[in-house]
C-alpha cells in the first residue's frame with residue numbers, strides 16, 4: 293500500500309485530556325482527526341469543541357492511531373488498533389512504556405507499526421473539556437522505538453510530535469521508565485504525601501496557607517485512579533526512588549535535630565542546587581528565574597488590565613501560572629522573569645496599584 297503524501301488521516305482513541313488536546317493541536321494544523329472513546333459522549337464533546345470529528349474513519353485510509361486511554365487499557369487498545377487499521381502506525385501516550393511492550397511482544401500483531409511515546413505535559417484535570425491544543429508546545433515528548441519498530445513508523449510518530457510543536461527526545465523504553473520515575477512519578481507521590489498531611493491540619497491553620505503550599509501540592513490534585521495505574525505500572529523504578537527519599541528524610545530529621553547549623557544548611561543548599569538543575573524552556577540550560585506574585589481581585593477585566601501593565605513595564609515574562617483562592621475572592625498570578633528584571637517588575641506593579649505578594 294503506498295502512503296499518500298501530506299499528514300496522515302489520524303484516529304485518536306481516548307478523547308480525554310491528552311487525546312482531545314492532541315486532537316486540537318492536529319486539527320489546528322490541518323490534519324484530519326477522528327475521535328473514538330469507550331464513552332461516546334467524550335468523543336462527541338471533544339469533537340464539538342473542535343478536536344476533530346466523532347464520525348468513524350475508513351480503516352483503509354488511516355495512517356496514524358494515537359492511543360490515549362488509561363494505562364491499564366493501553367496494550368489491548370494498541371493490539372486491537374494494529375488489527376483494525378492495517379496501514380497505520382500506532383502510538384500510545386501512556387506514562388509508562390515497558391509493560392505495554394511486554395504485554396504486546398508475543399501477540400500475533402504487526403509490532404513493526406507500533407512505536408510508544410509520552411508527552412511530558414498534562415495537568416491535574418481529566419476529560420475533554422479542559423483539553424488544550426497548546427498543551428505540548430515546547431514541552432518534551434519522548435518517543436520510544438523498540439527492536440521491531442520500523443523506521444517509517446518511528447518517522448510517523450516524530451511527525452506527530454512536530455505537529456504538536458513539542459520537543460522530541462528519543463529513548464529506550466526502560467531508560468524512559470527509570471527517568472519518569474525520578475522526574476514525574478516520585479514528585480507526584482511526594483506532593484501527595486504533603487497534601488495528604490494537610491488532612492490532619494486544623495482549618496484555622498490552613499487559612500495561613502500561601503503560594504508555597506499551593507506550589508508543592510498542586511500535582512497531588514491529579515486523578516487518583518489514573519495515578520494508581522501509573523505507579524503500579526512503574527512500581528519497580530518508583531520503589532527504588534521512594535526508598536532513597538526515605539533515607540533522605542531520615543537524614544533531614546537528624547539535621548533538624550542537630551543544634552549546629554551545618555547539617556541543616558547543607559540540606560537546604562542541596563534543595564537550591566536541585567532547583568537549578570531543572571532545565572529551562574526548550575530544554576535549554578537551567579535558568580534560575582525569579583517569581584513575582586501579584587494578587588488579582590476577582591472582578592471582570594482585572595487579568596487583562598494586569599497583563600497590560602506587565603507589558604507596559606517592558607519585562608519579558610518567561611512563564612505564567614494562575615492560582616485561584618475561592619475563599620478570599622482573589623487570584624494569584626505568578627510571573628517568572630529573569631532575576632535582574634524581578635525587582636523592576638515588582639516596583640512597576642506596585643506603582644500601578646497592584647498588591648505584590
Ligand SMILES: NC(=O)C1=CN([C@@H]2O[C@H](COP(=O)(O)OP(=O)(O)OC[C@H]3O[C@@H](n4cnc5c(N)ncnc54)[C@H](O)[C@@H]3O)[C@@H](O)[C@H]2O)C=CC1
Pocket residue numbers: 305306307308309310311328329330331334360361362363365366369385386387388410411412413414415416417418419420518522
Ligand atoms: N493526565 C496527564 O497529565 C497525562 C496523561 N498521560 C497519559 O495519557 C493517557 C490518558 O490520560 P488522560 O487523558 O489524562 O485521561 P482522561 O481520563 O482524561 O482520558 C482517558 C479517556 O480514555 C477513555 N477510555 C478509557 N478506556 C478506554 C478504552 N478501552 N477504549 C477507548 N477509550 C477509553 C475514557 O473514557 C476517557 O475519555 C494515560 O495513559 C496517561 O498515562 C500522559 C501525559 C500526561
Ligand SMILES: O=C(O)C(=O)Cc1ccc(O)cc1
Pocket residue numbers: 386387411412413414415416476511
Ligand atoms: O501537571 C504536571 O505538571 C505534569 O507534569 C503532568 C503530567 C502527568 C503525567 C505524565 O505522564 C506527564 C505529565
